[in-house]
Amino acid sequence: MICDDTTTEPEVLVAEFLTDVETLRKRAREHIKMGPITEAYGADRDRVISVLNEALATELVCILRYKRHFYTATGLNAAPVAAEFLQHANEEQQHADQIALRITQLQGEPNFDPEGLATRSHAEYDASLDLLDMVREDLIAERVAIESYSEIITWLGTSDSTTRRMLEDILAVEEEHADDLLSILQDMNP
Numbered sequence: 001m002i003c004d005d006t007t008t009e010p011e012v013l014v015a016e017f018l019t020d021v022e023t024l025r026k027r028a029r030e031h032i033k034m035g036p037i038t039e040a041y042g043a044d045r046d047r048v049i050s051v052l053n054e055a056l057a058t059e060l061v062c063i064l065r066y067k068r069h070f071y072t073a074t075g076l077n078a079a080p081v082a083a084e085f086l087q088h089a090n091e092e093q094q095h096a097d098q099i100a101l102r103i104t105q106l107q108g109e110p111n112f113d114p115e116g117l118a119t120r121s122h123a124e125y126d127a128s129l130d131l132l133d134m135v136r137e138d139l140i141a142e143r144v145a146i147e148s149y150s151e152i153i154t155w156l157g158t159s160d161s162t163t164r165r166m167l168e169d170i171l172a173v174e175e176e177h178a179d180d181l182l183s184i185l186q187d188m189n190p
Ligand SMILES: [Fe+2]
Pocket: 059, 062, 091, 092, 095, 170, 174
């Protein structure tokens, strides 16, 4: 193919919202200790870290509640329900790990202190002995988590897309948990 050398390239327009490359490079060097957090980070970092620590406490309490329910579930229908409790416990553990990692990326400290854990958590612990009560309490806790994650996501808006995306993924799993529990509840108590 023969190229037409006389054709002039259209002028490439740099989007106006982008900071010029010199300034970007200078800023990246200046605050190197902040790791992935740059001047473009639009949220209140300290508040995001405290909100994430509350979410971490919520996940940790949910792990403990599901583990308690898994090990104490008894009765005729217990086996498949207990299996569901265990699966939820493992997924809450993944959420706790994701949230703790994000807190460290934001240069904060994940709070795993057992002191005050139940107070920091949005959802509650439960030690019911009846299988139906366990499922009901788990469903309530999931609904609390769904509501608080939805509010945090709205609050973040576009100010911290990485945290928001992570929480949106977690929220989707909490909705699945609530749906699983509702099905179990309906099977057990039509
Ligand atoms: Fe979770």
